[in-house]
Amino acid sequence: MVKAKPVCALDDIPLLDGNVGEAALELKIDNKKVFVLAIRQGDDVFLYKNSCPHIGTPLDFNPGRFLNPDNTHILCATHGALFEIANGNCIYGPCEGKNLETIPCRVEGGQVWLG
Ligand code: FES
Numbered sequence: 001m002v003k004a005k006p007v008c009a010l011d012d013i014p015l016l017d018g019n020v021g022e023a024a025l026e027l028k029i030d031n032k033k034v035f036v037l038a039i040r041q042g043d044d045v046f047l048y049k050n051s052c053p054h055i056g057t058p059l060d061f062n063p064g065r066f067l068n069p070d071n072t073h074i075l076c077a078t079h080g081a082l083f084e085i086a087n088g089n090c091i092y093g094p095c096e097g098k099n100l101e102t103i104p105c106r107v108e109g110g111q112v113w114l115g
Pocket of ligand 1: 052053054055056057076077078079080081093094095
């Protein structure tokens with residue numbers, strides 16, 4: 001039996017201004033490497049595949065940087081689409097109405113777990 005491992009510790013996603021944090025992660029899901037963006041809001045964490053629903057490019061404008069200057073939304077570096085942190089819905093830009101691909105996760109014991 002393989003023991004499940006956490007994705008990361010909550011503290012691996014340090015909080016910035018506005019009580020949010022961001023991190024780039026590389027996960028193995030179903031034996032495939034998946035590049036993921038992690039956004040923390042307080043003690044909640046949201047994971048999304050790092051691929052814009054517009055044309056599929058990574059969202060980060062610098063490695064591991066995903067949030068807009070006000071830290072209120074996820075920003076796509078390629079054409080400036082804005083996504084809601086808590087559900088990945090695009091509210092502005094060429095893919096308005098589309099969603100980032102959610103990777104379900106939960107926080108338990110100060111660790112982030114898939115599922
Ligand atoms: S690739 Fe993200 S808005 Fe165009």
